Amino acid sequence: MGMTMTQKILAAHAGLDKVEAGQLIEADLDLVLGNDITSPVAIKEMDKMNVDGVFDKDKIALVPDHFVPNKDIKSAEHCKCVREFAHRHEITNYFEVGEMGIEHALLPEKGLTVAGDVIIGADSHTCTYGALGAFSTGVGSTDMAAGMATGKAWFKVPSAIRFRLTGKPAEWVSGKDVILHIIGMIGVDGALYKSMEFTGDGVKNLSMDDRFTIANMAIEAGGKNGIFPVDELTVSYMKEHSDRPYTVYEADEDAVYDEEYTIDLSTLRPTVAFPHLPENTKTIDEITEDIPIDQVVIGSCTNGRIDDMRTAAKVLQGRHVAKGLRCIVIPATQAVYLQAMEEGLLKIFVEAGAVVSTPTCGPCLGGYMGILAQGERCVSTTNRNFVGRMGHVDSEIYLASPAVAAASAVAGRITCPCRLK
Secondary structure, eight states: OOOOHHHHHHHHHHSSSOOOOTTTTEEEEEEEEEEETTTHHHHHHHHHHSSSSSSSSEEEEEOOOTTTTOSHHHHHHHHHHHHHHHHHOOOOOOOOOTTBOHHHHHHHHOOOOOOOOOOSOOOOGGGGGGGGOEEEEEOHHHHHHHHHHHHHEEEEEEEEEEEEEESSSOTOOHHHHHHHHHHHHHTTTTTEEEEEEEEGGGGGGGGGGHHHHHHHHGGGGGEEEEEOOOHHHHHHHHHHHHHSSSOOOOOTBBBBBBBEEEEEGGGGOOOOOTTTOTTTTEETTOOOOBBBBBBEOOOOOOOOOOOHHHHHHHHHTTOOOHHHHHHHHHHHHHHHHHHHHHHHHHHHHHHHTTTOOOOOOGGTOOOOOOOSSOOOEEHHHHHHOOOOTTTTOEEEEEEEEHHHHHHHHHBBBOGGGGGGG
């Protein structure tokens, strides 16, 4: 019985020739990640441990991004806690305001994540780095503390689901539509504690930004991680962004999968997840009712990369946001912000009546920069639409791609670019 891609990575980091689904292992870590919400808890736990310091100051990344720049005194105190810890332990990869970005966009951009790594982060969307052929997963703050102290973590080896991707997406169909389609198909617990392994000749038709988006939302299907094969595009991305060595793992031909699905990307349509779960999906063709909206958010660790900015700008250029509607655009990192500025995208956004924010997770978790009032509706490129996620418990969030979000901002109701005049 062979091993999946994920299982091979975990076996190597556990010093074992072979692992099986359900097996408990202790694995060496290549990176431990925390942000301004989860790190203070981990730091307090680490202070209780009888350890002299961190296991490796180069293998810890601390990224204040949720309430940064600080929105209030409490968030300022959290960031102060992280800042002082980083200085005390001389953490190499601590990113202050002006250098920071949304963590899951920033770390690959900075070359801190590469193929074959084992990465844990005290944030559920740490699974993003599977786009590069790494095993990455979210953990609790206590596990983060143990990881910072020892450089190791315990895992139950996950079983896997294989998604064979074929064909090429049509215009206005992106990685966001692919993962929303999958979550709508298998449900929010369809991959519970399983590795979602994406294969097939259709992978080559997905950009790296598409792959980051798909891996990012593996957790929304309950997945332990999402992972893509390493191809020429992956290698090119890593060479551009990183000087770290990487290791390519491939699944055995006789690897065992709990389930297998084949998805023809050419058949997919722009897809929207209705409140209040990511599995409540409808294609744009299935939305027959008129759904007026109050706000649009384009950004987040899911869809704040340069491809997303370009797509939104392409839709908004020469058009204007509907009167009375708020459109908030958040480039995910300073580099994305700068690139968008150099390409003239920010000018397009402002002229269209949108506002552009410094990188922050802000509205995604109902933090700031776009809180919803009672009864308000928002189309968002973020990853969760739970009750009260972005504000009032009686507000509604519709998850969509940057193309659909931008088109909806212009129309003032849920639509796609192909339906704009």
